Amino acid sequence: MATTSELMDNLAEDPRRRAPLVLGGARFGDVTSSVCGVTEMPKTPRAWWIAFLVSVGMLGVLGAMLVYLISTGVGVWGNNIPVAWGFPIVNFVFWVGIGHAGTLISAVLFLFRQKWRTSINRSAEAMTIFAVACAGLFPAVHIGRVWFAYWLFPLPNQMAMWPNFRSPLLWDVFAVSTYALVSTMFWYMGMIPDLATLRDRAKSRARQIAYGIFAMGWRGSNRHWLRFERAYLLLAALATPLVLSVHSVVSFDFAVSILPGWHTTIFPPYFVAGAIFSGFGMVLTLLLPCRKFFRLEHLVTPRHIENMCKILLATGSMVGYSYVMEFFIAWYGGNAYELFTFKNRALGPYWWAYFIMFSCNVFVPQIFWSQRVRSSALVVWIASLFVNLGMWFERFVIVVTSLSRDFLPSSWGYFSPTWVDILTLAGSFGLFFTLFLLFLRFLPVVAMAEVKSVMPQALHAAEKEGHRPFGDYWPDVPHDEREGGGPSPQEA
Amino acid sequence: MGGQRRLWGLYVRLDEVPELIDAAEVVRDAGYTRWDCHTPFPVHGLNEAMGLRLTRLPLVVFAAGAVGAIAGLAMQWWMNAVDYPLIISGKPFFSLPANIPIVFEMTILFAAITAFVGMLAFNGLPRHHHPLFAVDEFRAATDDKFFIVIEADDPRFDENAARQLLGRFGEVREVWE
Numbered sequence: 001m002a003t004t005s006e007l008m009d010n011l012a013e014d015p016r017r018r019a020p021l022v023l024g025g026a027r028f029g030d031v032t033s034s035v036c037g038v039t040e041m042p043k044t045p046r047a048w049w050i051a052f053l054v055s056v057g058m059l060g061v062l063g064a065m066l067v068y069l070i071s072t073g074v075g076v077w078g079n080n081i082p083v084a085w086g087f088p089i090v091n092f093v094f095w096v097g098i099g100h101a102g103t104l105i106s107a108v109l110f111l112f113r114q115k116w117r118t119s120i121n122r123s124a125e126a127m128t129i130f131a132v133a134c135a136g137l138f139p140a141v142h143i144g145r146v147w148f149a150y151w152l153f154p155l156p157n158q159m160a161m162w163p164n165f166r167s168p169l170l171w172d173v174f175a176v177s178t179y180a181l182v183s184t185m186f187w188y189m190g191m192i193p194d195l196a197t198l199r200d201r202a203k204s205r206a207r208q209i210a211y212g213i214f215a216m217g218w219r220g221s222n223r224h225w226l227r228f229e230r231a232y233l234l235l236a237a238l239a240t241p242l243v244l245s246v247h248s249v250v251s252f253d254f255a256v257s258i259l260p261g262w263h264t265t266i267f268p269p270y271f272v273a274g275a276i277f278s279g280f281g282m283v284l285t286l287l288l289p290c291r292k293f294f295r296l297e298h299l300v301t302p303r304h305i306e307n308m309c310k311i312l313l314a315t316g317s318m319v320g321y322s323y324v325m326e327f328f329i330a331w332y333g334g335n336a337y338e339l340f341t342f343k344n345r346a347l348g349p350y351w352w353a354y355f356i357m358f359s360c361n362v363f364v365p366q367i368f369w370s371q372r373v374r375s376s377a378l379v380v381w382i383a384s385l386f387v388n389l390g391m392w393f394e395r396f397v398i399v400v401t402s403l404s405r406d407f408l409p410s411s412w413g414y415f416s417p418t419w420v421d422i423l424t425l426a427g428s429f430g431l432f433f434t435l436f437l438l439f440l441r442f443l444p445v446v447a448m449a450e451v452k453s454v455m456p457q458a459l460h461a462a463e464k465e466g467h468r469p470f471g472d473y474w475p476d477v478p479h480d481e482r483e484g485g486g487p488s489p490q491e492a
Numbered sequence: 493m494g495g496q497r498r499l500w501g502l503y504v505r506l507d508e509v510p511e512l513i514d515a516a517e518v519v520r521d522a523g524y525t526r527w528d529c530h531t532p533f534p535v536h537g538l539n540e541a542m543g544l545r546l547t548r549l550p551l552v553v554f555a556a557g558a559v560g561a562i563a564g565l566a567m568q569w570w571m572n573a574v575d576y577p578l579i580i581s582g583k584p585f586f587s588l589p590a591n592i593p594i595v596f597e598m599t600i601l602f603a604a605i606t607a608f609v610g611m612l613a614f615n616g617l618p619r620h621h622h623p624l625f626a627v628d629e630f631r632a633a634t635d636d637k638f639f640i641v642i643e644a645d646d647p648r649f650d651e652n653a654a655r656q657l658l659g660r661f662g663e664v665r666e667v668w669e
Binding site for chain 2: 027032154162165166168171175181186199200201212216218221223225227230231234238241245249448450452453458
């Protein structure tokens with residue numbers, strides 16, 4: 001029998017077997033009760049209420065700022081020529097980037113058969129959708145006259161004109177709205193079996209009806225599972241190129257222009273790496289307190305955190321490489337304007353923003369080379385806050401420094417945000433956290449069905465016939481260490 | 493009481509995955525067609541044990557993706573080159589490279605909606621009423637228990653034979669219409 005410390009620690013590297021994904025010797029029913037328990041608490045925890053009230057307060061600030069903006073005009077923001085993009089576009093790119101980690105975890109890691117994703121994919125996908133909601137807000141209000149927002153879409157309008165499909169800004173409209181819709185469907189479809197679990201456990205009539213409607217009458221039929229799994233695989237295969245395209249298209253907004261500092265071919269991969277980096281930062285920021293508070297440590301295990309830290313290290317280093325390579329190309333390319341822009345970025349009036357960006361995104365993740373750091377939840381959480389900060393400043397540096405000093409010194413300017421800019425940004429966090437807290441309280445935070453399917457008890461059958469349609473998909477936990485024990489099929 | 497209602501089917505409850513697979517193979521080999529296993533998670537190897545064929549869903553999704561690509565291209569061509577030719581920096585009205593991002597997004601959009609809606613449609617969902625929901629014990633099918641159900645509609649259904657078959661795996665119970 002394994003000791004308690006072995007049951008709660010899956011960090012040991014033993015090449016002969018895969019680390020368990022669910023700890024504490026849990027059985028199927030334990031997964032159900034610990035995940036459902038989060039939404040079934042008879043009394044809403046006080047900490048949740050405090051967090052919720054703060055978030056809703058910030059959401060109220062967002063509402064007030066939007067009313068003020070729309071009733072007065074975009075002059076309430078700091079944006080002006082030459083920096084016409086300012087905070088709204090910085091915030092848009094920031095929030096879209098946050099969303100990318102959710103899709104990466106749910107779709108890309110699914111295709112790569114990284115089964116550790118199962119206990120974090122649901123909350124990461126929720127984060128994606130809420131982040132995209134925050135992102136979508138900013139371009140919508142940035143157009144100035146929001147009542148004409150439908151001009152962005154190919155809809156008949158009073159001018160009898162169609163949008164210009166050769167503009168990257170319109171590609172953005174299609175990419176982000178497709179992304180929002182596909183992510184929502186992927187999230188909701190994966191949740192249907194778990195909503196059925198909540199329906200079947202519901203005690204009150206209201207919960208039975210509410211979960212019942214959204215569970216769509218799911219009854220765990222294997223004929224349904226067959227099509228469900230196929231549809232899930234298809235959605236994952238569609239979401240994978242989609243997520244890569246979304247931030248590439250966002251980067252086209254910059255790269256297709258002729259502005260020094262924007263007009264570069266490194267932007268699409270650099271933006272995608274940055275998006276994944278910032279998204280994993282946000283996943284850790286959200287998940288570490290949640291797992292502690294709702295006692296989900298046996299599902300979101302130290303290994304999950306360790307893996308995410310390694311991804312932060314990898315993507316943070318990719319972002320660092322991009323920063324350096326941009327400088328190299330600015331020098332090597334021999335374009336005087338390009339070289340000036342990059343010198344100005346690092347040493348000009350916005351040197352402080354560049355400094356925050358570089359230190360948070362490149363230096364901070366380097367601490368994850370150390371296993372001791374990776375296994376300290378508090379240090380990881382603090383580092384994740386720096387990652388969020390650094391990635392916001394990356395977008396600030398890209399948007400503002402290039403615009404503020406372009407080809408013509410007579411049109412140079414210095415951008416300063418107004419109080420409306422700052423409160424709108426803070427308010428968007430209110431929107432994000434309000435949605436996330438509602439998700440925590442009312443929806444299954446961990447994909448129960450998926451977690452159960454990677455538990456050792458679920459795997460006997462496959463092993464029994466030596467049937468491995470997906471190759472080495474099932475973990476190689478020695479047979480005698482599993483529930484039930486007994487001789488392995490080779491010996492029998 | 494049960495006599496006035498029509499029998500919808502018989503079920504047996506199983507606790508472990510290996511028992512489920514064994515039982516499913518037996519029911520499959522007995523030649524039943526209108527029967528099903530209900531599980532809290534997708535059990536790998538069960539499709540083979542039940543003798544299920546693959547679904548046509550991927551073909552439908554592929555077709556929808558192709559329609560999306562053509563629709564995306566046709567939309568851009570008609571709107572920017574035919575209905576209202578828009579002069580932008582002397583660029584051609586219709587040029588493939590500039591249209592690819594939206595063609596791509598439309599392909600994904602159409603295919604993804606079809607995968608989601610198609611899965612539900614092929615499964616006959618949403619369906620909020622089902623005879624199995626009347627069985628209290630069946631609630632465990634979304635928690636930690638496994639069920640094998642043979643419907644009375646099955647052409648080979650004979651109550652005694654089905655009872656005997658399922659009785660090998662556990663206590664057989666009835667589902668009423």
